[in-house]
Amino acid sequence: MAGVLALLACAAPGAQAAESPAQVQARGLAAFVHRCGMCHREGGTGTYILARRLGAEQSLLEKRTDLQPLYVRTVVRWGLQNMPRLSRVEVPDADLDAIISYLLAPKPAAKP
Amino acid sequence: MKLILPPGVSQARFDQAMAAFARVIGQEWVLATDEDRETYLDMYSPGRDESHAAAGALAPANVAQIQAVLKIANEFHIPLWPISRGKNFGYGGAAPRMSGTVMLDLGRLNQILEVNEKQGYCILEPGVGFFDLWDHLKQNKIPLQMGIPGNGWGSVVGNALERGFSPAGDHSSNICGMEILLPTGELVRTGMGAMADGKAWPLFKHGFGPSWDQMVVQGNYAIVTKLCLWMKQEDEAAITLDIKLDKPEELKWYTEAMTPLRLRGVLDGLVRITSYQATATVPTLRSEWYQGKDSIPDSVIPLMMKRFNVGWWNGALRLSGYSDVCEVQLKRVQAQIARYTKQEFAVIRGPGNASPGPSTYPLQMTNWYGGRGGHIGYSPVMPADGKLVQEQFERTRRRYQEFGLDYSGTFYNDGRSVTNVNLILYGKDDAEQKDRVRKLFQALIKDAREQGYGEYRTHLSYMDDVAATYDFNHHALLRLNEKVKDAVDPNGILAPGRNGIWPKAYRDQRGKL
Ligand SMILES: Cc1cc2nc3c(=O)[nH]c(=O)nc-3n(C[C@H](O)[C@H](O)[C@H](O)COP(=O)(O)OP(=O)(O)OC[C@H]3O[C@@H](n4cnc5c(N)ncnc54)[C@H](O)[C@@H]3O)c2cc1C
Numbered sequence: 001m002a003g004v005l006a007l008l009a010c011a012a013p014g015a016q017a018a019e020s021p022a023q024v025q026a027r028g029l030a031a032f033v034h035r036c037g038m039c040h041r042e043g044g045t046g047t048y049i050l051a052r053r054l055g056a057e058q059s060l061l062e063k064r065t066d067l068q069p070l071y072v073r074t075v076v077r078w079g080l081q082n083m084p085r086l087s088r089v090e091v092p093d094a095d096l097d098a099i100i101s102y103l104l105a106p107k108p109a110a111k112p
Numbered sequence: 113m114k115l116i117l118p119p120g121v122s123q124a125r126f127d128q129a130m131a132a133f134a135r136v137i138g139q140e141w142v143l144a145t146d147e148d149r150e151t152y153l154d155m156y157s158p159g160r161d162e163s164h165a166a167a168g169a170l171a172p173a174n175v176a177q178i179q180a181v182l183k184i185a186n187e188f189h190i191p192l193w194p195i196s197r198g199k200n201f202g203y204g205g206a207a208p209r210m211s212g213t214v215m216l217d218l219g220r221l222n223q224i225l226e227v228n229e230k231q232g233y234c235i236l237e238p239g240v241g242f243f244d245l246w247d248h249l250k251q252n253k254i255p256l257q258m259g260i261p262g263n264g265w266g267s268v269v270g271n272a273l274e275r276g277f278s279p280a281g282d283h284s285s286n287i288c289g290m291e292i293l294l295p296t297g298e299l300v301r302t303g304m305g306a307m308a309d310g311k312a313w314p315l316f317k318h319g320f321g322p323s324w325d326q327m328v329v330q331g332n333y334a335i336v337t338k339l340c341l342w343m344k345q346e347d348e349a350a351i352t353l354d355i356k357l358d359k360p361e362e363l364k365w366y367t368e369a370m371t372p373l374r375l376r377g378v379l380d381g382l383v384r385i386t387s388y389q390a391t392a393t394v395p396t397l398r399s400e401w402y403q404g405k406d407s408i409p410d411s412v413i414p415l416m417m418k419r420f421n422v423g424w425w426n427g428a429l430r431l432s433g434y435s436d437v438c439e440v441q442l443k444r445v446q447a448q449i450a451r452y453t454k455q456e457f458a459v460i461r462g463p464g465n466a467s468p469g470p471s472t473y474p475l476q477m478t479n480w481y482g483g484r485g486g487h488i489g490y491s492p493v494m495p496a497d498g499k500l501v502q503e504q505f506e507r508t509r510r511r512y513q514e515f516g517l518d519y520s521g522t523f524y525n526d527g528r529s530v531t532n533v534n535l536i537l538y539g540k541d542d543a544e545q546k547d548r549v550r551k552l553f554q555a556l557i558k559d560a561r562e563q564g565y566g567e568y569r570t571h572l573s574y575m576d577d578v579a580a581t582y583d584f585n586h587h588a589l590l591r592l593n594e595k596v597k598d599a600v601d602p603n604g605i606l607a608p609g610r611n612g613i614w615p616k617a618y619r620d621q622r623g624k625l
Contacts, residue, residue, distance in 0.1 A: 038472050048476055049476060052397070084199075085150055089219040
């Protein structure tokens with residue numbers, strides 16, 4: 001049971017007004033890994049199907065620079081072709097906002 | 113998705129009920145916008161969205177909140193359908209049998225309460241996913257193994273409650289004790305957990321008197337709030353025989369050969385063999401192979417076999433446990449195979465813990481026709497007999513060809529019975545093709561019934577049809593199930609229609625889609 005208490009302790013703080021953009025993005029990264037990563041990182045079905053449709057360079061969401069907030073939100077809630085719809089239990093609105101901030105944050109310049 | 117009200121409930125009563133739910137679980141966890149309803153539709157459905165449309169969803173945080181929800185649901189006659197993660201793709205996803213039902217999404221109850229290495233079990237809440245349990249085992253270096261379905265995105269509890277399975281076996285057979293809420297709100301623990309502080313709750317299945325765990329599995333008598341599940345100790349070694357059979361008729365000997373090995377315990381889990389197409393549906397699109405509207409012709413099969421270096425039938429035959437014991441078992445398996453064929457199969461030796469873990473990669477198969485896709489599975493159970501299995505395969509494949517769909521079949525042999533999962537893939541936006549899918553499904557139900565075979569699990573739209581095939585003594589079992597239903601759930605609020613079991617209040621909905 002000790003594990004459960006530890007989990008509860010670190011899950012406590014939610015979205016707070018005082019959060020810096022970097023903190024929001026860090027929360028977004030964690031939520032992305034937990035709720036999107038199994039499909040949108042290497043080896044996930046989202047990555048494969050996007051590679052089919054848009055080409056390998058556009059297949060990893062975390063490397064994209066062209067995503068729009070409303071587009072991401074709409075795809076998540078209404079699904080897109082083979083992307084299942086995600087409910088507000090799976091991804092609460094506050095988490096989705098943070099995920100979008102994370103995905104839209106300026107990308108570090110690619111290594112030459 | 114526009115709101116469809118539960119049968120017999122007015123808009124005003126519905127609104128009152130939703131307001132009452134919000135008071136006990138918080139407004140933010142009452143999900144009832146058109147967009148929310150959209151997220152609970154069955155994205156793979158071969159029929160109309162309106163047939164299985166939820167009126168909304170409720171996401172309580174704990175047992176006390178679920179009890180409060182049940183009280184209101186009974187008062188206002190609001191039907192509820194519990195889901196753990198709701199990823200039951202191929203069988204209905206996160207959708208209910210009857211439109212207007214409100215989903216009870218248990219995703220927020222997501223704690224791994226205990227994992228016991230020594231005795232090999234875990235105690236989980238419903239929202240724990242296969243990925244969550246896997247991460248927990250790896251992060252804490254716990255040497256236990258889990259059975260993982262092809263779609264790893266779901267819930268360990270929800271999958272077991274559907275009698276989901278993997279090559280590790282039937283996951284529901286590992287259930288050992290539950291905490292359940294009856295539709296009337298009473299909290300019960302089954303098996304040894306029925307003793308306050310019962311020490312053997314996750315260890316001994318039956319307790320004293322009738323055993324309730326399997327009454328809850330595939331039933332609609334209770335909501336599971338905690339589940340104890342046995343897990344296997346991590347194996348020391350694994351030996352895999354790479355089985356590739358080049359001719360369709362070889363299914364017969366393979367079934368005959370494996371059956372005694374499985375019965376004697378030389379092999380454990382389920383012996384799986386899958387037709388060639390499964391290797392193509394995930395990594396490629398159908399259009400790369402064939403453009404026609406009919407079934408993929410036989411001339412394409414050798415091309416697929418060559419490209420993926422597979423047989424007509426393929427299966428990884430796995431021996432695992434202590435390394436020396438595995439070597440002895442391997443000799444037995446090879447000797448048994450040699451009685452039927454001269455072919456030799458590659459032997460791959462590896463560590464016992466080489467499982468790659470859960471994955472979402474197989475979900476890609478629904479892209480087979482390009483665009484939006486779906487699948488349903490038709491899965492009858494028959495005796496583990498080579499001749500009967502071969503005949504079932506041939507009969508089923510002829511039906512696929514008759515309706516112009518691509519055959520994809522897997523046979524899981526447990527030594528006594530064989531479960532035959534037939535995958536039917538289609539494009540979601542091809543109405544004419546979906547019509548053929550529904551006709552094929554009805555034909556398969558009929559064929560299997562004629563042979564005396566029944567399905568082990570089915571999609572929401574076919575629950576009544578499949579329940580009707582269990583027809584001994586004019587459906588005596590269904591009458592018994594419904595008698596129990598009316599006793600434990602007098603208002604019929606819990607999952608009406610699940611597995612064909614309808615409560616008094618909604619019996620007139622049977623067969624309606
Ligand atoms: C490509 C692909 C491969 C698949 N491979 C497999 C496979 O190998 N093996 C397999 O078994 N399945 C497989 N499936 C089917 C399905 O995706 C999995 O079984 C999945 O685990 C089920 O979803 P879930 O775990 O989220 O359960 P849920 O959807 O949460 O639950 C299923 C049902 O169980 C009942 N239920 C759930 N929770 C509760 C509760 N707490 N109390 C009471 N009743 C409850 C409800 O009726 C619910 O609708 C596959 C699907 C796809 C698309």
